[in-house]
Amino acid sequence: MPRGLFITLEGLDGSGKTTQIKRLAAWMQKRGLDPVIIRQPGGTATGDRIRALLLDSGATPLTPMTEMALMFADRAQAIAEVIEPALASGRVVVCDRFTDSTEAYQGGGRQLGSERVLQWHRLVCGDLQPDLTLLLLPSLESSLARARNRNERTTAQTGQDENRFEREQGEFFRRVWEKYHEIARRDANRVVLIEGNLTIDEVHEQIADAVSERLLAIR
Numbered sequence: 075m076p077r078g079l080f081i082t083l084e085g086l087d088g089s090g091k092t093t094q095i096k097r098l099a100a101w102m103q104k105r106g107l108d109p110v111i112i113r114q115p116g117g118t119a120t121g122d123r124i125r126a127l128l129l130d131s132g133a134t135p136l137t138p139m140t141e142m143a144l145m146f147a148d149r150a151q152a153i154a155e156v157i158e159p160a161l162a163s164g165r166v167v168v169c170d171r172f173t174d175s176t177e178a179y180q181g182g183g184r185q186l187g188s189e190r191v192l193q194w195h196r197l198v199c200g201d202l203q204p205d206l207t208l209l210l211l212p213s214l215e216s217s218l219a220r221a222r223n224r225n226e227r228t229t230a231q232t233g234q235d236e237n238r239f240e241r242e243q244g245e246f247f248r249r250v251w252e253k254y255h256e257i258a259r260r261d262a263n264r265v266v267l268i269e270g271n272l273t274i275d276e277v278h279e280q281i282a283d284a285v286s287e288r289l290l291a292i293r
Contacts, residue, residue, distance in 0.1 A: 078161040079288060080202075082172040084265075085210035086250060088218060090277060091170055094210065097278045098168060098285065110160040113170035115148040118155045124148040138184035142191065145176045146198045153199055172204060174257050174265075182253025183246045206288045207265045208281050209258055214251050216271055218244075 081098075083091045095111060102109050115125040124144050128136070136144070149172070160167045173195045181191040195201060258267040266284040268277055 075162075075164045078163065078165045078167060079206070080157065080161055080167050080169070080204045081285065081288075082169045082174065082204040082207045083210065084171060084174045084178070084207055084254065085212075086214070086218070086247065086254075088216070089210040089212055090274065091210055093274060094208075094277055094281055095168055095170055097274070098281055101278075101282055101285075102166065102168075107166055109166040109168045110156065111168050111170075112152060112156050114152060114172060114175070115145060117152050118148075120151045121148040138180060138186055141184065142176060142180040142186060142194065145180065146194050149173065149176075150198050153202060157202070169204070172207075173199065174207060174209070174254070177257060178250045178253040182256075183250040185249070188253070188256075204264060206284060207261070208284060209254060209265050209267050210277065211251070211254060211267065211269045212271045214247060218247060 083095055083098075085091055099109055099111055114121070115128050116122050124147060128141065128144055128148075152169075157167050157169065173191065176195075177188050177191045180186050181188045255267075258265045266280070268280050272280075
């Protein structure tokens with residue numbers, strides 16, 4: 075059986091990833107595909123517990139290395155439990171964040187550096203690479219404003235507080251932003267950069283074009 079297609083979506087919180095993943099899943103289903111949707115951190119029972127540690131703004135402070143180690147523990151479990159079995163069975167996997175996020179947030183934002191992140195990826199994840207990464211980068215200011223407003227609404231509605239990263243200062247997010255651009259330049263064959271304050275429909279159109287091209291390439 076042919077191996078499936080591994081697609082990741084990346085970007086700052088507030089970039090519109092969640093909305094676009096829903097649109098992409100519906101687009102695929104209309105074309106007879108049944109994608110596996112997973113998010114990181116999370117997506118498994120173990121991963122959901124790790125997510126609570128990583129994102130709860132009231133949790134015990136984490137050192138940058140602890141934060142990165144937890145991200146990779148979550149990822150290793152997701153690969154073994156969800157991603158690899160789905161790809162082996164020929165499914166399309168759509169993952170909300172993968173190692174590019176760790177490189178951007180911990181490597182760039184926390185200043186651990188890219189090489190350390192990539193070494194961990196090779197060791198812990200067997201160097202599993204997405205076939206296609208869709209990197210959504212609207213303006214930094216609009217992304218942060220949307221993320222903070224969304225998280226405040228979620229906290230009020232559910233009592234879950236996942237605002238720990240959004241409470242960082244602007245320079246942290248500037249480093250994340252710059253690292254994402256660095257990744258896009260370095261891995262241009264894999265990463266499709268969708269940049270600017272586009273409408274939801276405009277972003278979806280670019281995503282559908284990129285995914286269509288990759289699907290044709292593997293058929």
